[in-house]
Structures are given as C-alpha cells and as structure tokens.
Amino acid sequence: MSASVLVLALAAVSGCGSQASSPSPTVTLEARPLSQKELESARLAEGEAGRYGVGLSSQTPADMEPGKTVATPEVCLPGIDVLLHGWAKGATAYTRFYLRDSTNTVGVRSVALTSYPAGEAERVFAAVEKSLQNCPSVVYKSMLGTLVHAKLSLGEPLVPGDESLRANMSFSRRGIDNHTAYGLVRIGNVLAWFSFNETFGTTLPQQKKAALMPVLPENLVARQVKKVEKTATETTSTP
Numbered sequence: 001m002s003a004s005v006l007v008l009a010l011a012a013v014s015g016c017g018s019q020a021s022s023p024s025p026t027v028t029l030e031a032r033p034l035s036q037k038e039l040e041s042a043r044l045a046e047g048e049a050g051r052y053g054v055g056l057s058s059q060t061p062a063d064m065e066p067g068k069t070v071a072t073p074e075v076c077l078p079g080i081d082v083l084l085h086g087w088a089k090g091a092t093a094y095t096r097f098y099l100r101d102s103t104n105t106v107g108v109r110s111v112a113l114t115s116y117p118a119g120e121a122e123r124v125f126a127a128v129e130k131s132l133q134n135c136p137s138v139v140y141k142s143m144l145g146t147l148v149h150a151k152l153s154l155g156e157p158l159v160p161g162d163e164s165l166r167a168n169m170s171f172s173r174r175g176i177d178n179h180t181a182y183g184l185v186r187i188g189n190v191l192a193w194f195s196f197n198e199t200f201g202t203t204l205p206q207q208k209k210a211a212l213m214p215v216l217p218e219n220l221v222a223r224q225v226k227k228v229e230k231t232a233t234e235t236t237s238t239p
Contacts, residue, residue, distance in 0.1 A: 075131060078127040086110070108195075132152060150169050150171040182216075
C-alpha cells in the first residue's frame with residue numbers, strides 16, 4: 001500500500017483489545033508454499049468479488065516497497081509493518097489487487113496474498129498478533145516523511161482460514177478522520193491481507209461517522225480464503 005493511501009485512510013476503534021485469534025474449524029492445509037504463478041491464480045478474479053470490480057497492482061516480490069518501517073514503541077513494529085504493507089520479510093511470492101466500488105469513490109480497498117516457506121507464515125502471524133495485542137497506539141513515519149499518530153485495536157477474529165485476526169487503525173489529520181479495517185488470515189503457508197479504508201471530516205456528527213466506518217465484507221474474505229485453499233489443495237494433490 002502506498003504511503004499516500006495510508007495517510008488518506010486508516011481504521012478506527014480506540015484502545016487495543018485483548019482478543020486472540022483462534023483456529024477456525026477448517027482443516028489445516030499441509031500444502032507446500034505456493035509459487036508466484038500459483039499465488040496469482042489464487043486471487044479473486046472479476047466476478048468473484050461480489051459487487052466489487054477487481055483491479056491489479058503490484059504483482060511480484062520485486063514490486064514490494066523497499067525500506068523499513070520506522071515506528072515507536074518498538075513492540076508495535078511487527079504488527080504495524082504487516083498492516084501497512086500487506087507482507088512480511090521472507091515472503092517468496094506476492095500479489096496484490098484492488099477492489100473498485102462504484103458507490104464509493106473515497107474509500108480504498110485492497111487485498112494482498114503472500115506465500116512463505118513452510119512454517120514461516122505461522123511465525124509471521126504469531127508475531128503480528130502478539131505485537132498488536134500490546135500496541136494500543138503507535139507513531140510511525142509515512143513514506144512522505146510525516147509522522148502519523150494512530151490508535152489500534154483488535155476485533156473479533158475472522159471466521160475462515162487456519163488462523164485469523166481483525167485489526168483497526170485510526171488517526172485524524174488536518175480536519176480529516178482516517179480509518180482502516182484490516183484482516184489477516186493464514187491459510188497453510190499463505191497469508192491473505194485485507195484492507196478497507198475510509199476518510200471523512202472530523203466535524204461530521206457521530207451517527208454519520210459510524211455509518212461511514214469501514215467494515216470487512218465477510219463473504220468476500222470467505223471467497224478469497226476458499227480460493228486459496230482450493231489452489232493449495234490442488235497443488236498438493238498434483239503429482
């Protein structure tokens with residue numbers, strides 16, 4: 001995700017919750033990591049994302065944003081790094097796409113899939129979850145060089161996948177509230193990252209703000225996870 005997108009939309013709900021994710025009832029996939037080609041075939045295509053259109057963005061690990069995240073306190077770094085970028089160091093394959101919404105031209109919605117060596121996705125997920133559980137607020141430097149003071153919280157875990165979490169981040173800047181609802185789901189050796197952003201004026205009545213808060217579409221998340229599971233299963237069963 002570009003810094004400009006981050007500065008325009010980050011998700012809300014103050015205070016960091018203590019909810020921990022729990023594995024869903026789905027069967028854990030003992031699949032090998034997906035290749036770049038397999039990962040690209042696992043992303044949602046046009047017509048599979050419900051009412052959203054699909055637009056492609058960065059495609060390979062070579063397109064990952066360089067540099068490191070600067071954030072304090074240090075405990076927040078593993079979590080904020082993945083939330084802001086959609087991937088973690090060690091990923092062997094990476095693909096991202098954006099969701100177009102004809103009814104909302106302000107919000108920014110994107111999905112990223114990353115594949116890791118066996119056991120690495122589980123380690124990354126655990127590090128992100130632990131970090132966010134201990135990070136009610138964070139100060140980080142955007143790629144534009146500005147300091148962002150944001151609040152974070154964990155919500156109830158998402159349903160699909162082997163492990164999942166839901167996180168929210170919010171900040172206000174120059175009269176604009178910026179909110180992002182994040183989701184992170186582990187499917188075997190793959191991490192699926194979801195980001196739904198909204199921005200609106202700080203002076204709006206609370207009732208209108210509540211109506212504009214970004215919410216991750218459960219059906220869309222479930223469809224994406226199911227497609228990754230299907231791809232991983234087919235990959236494992238292919239001689």
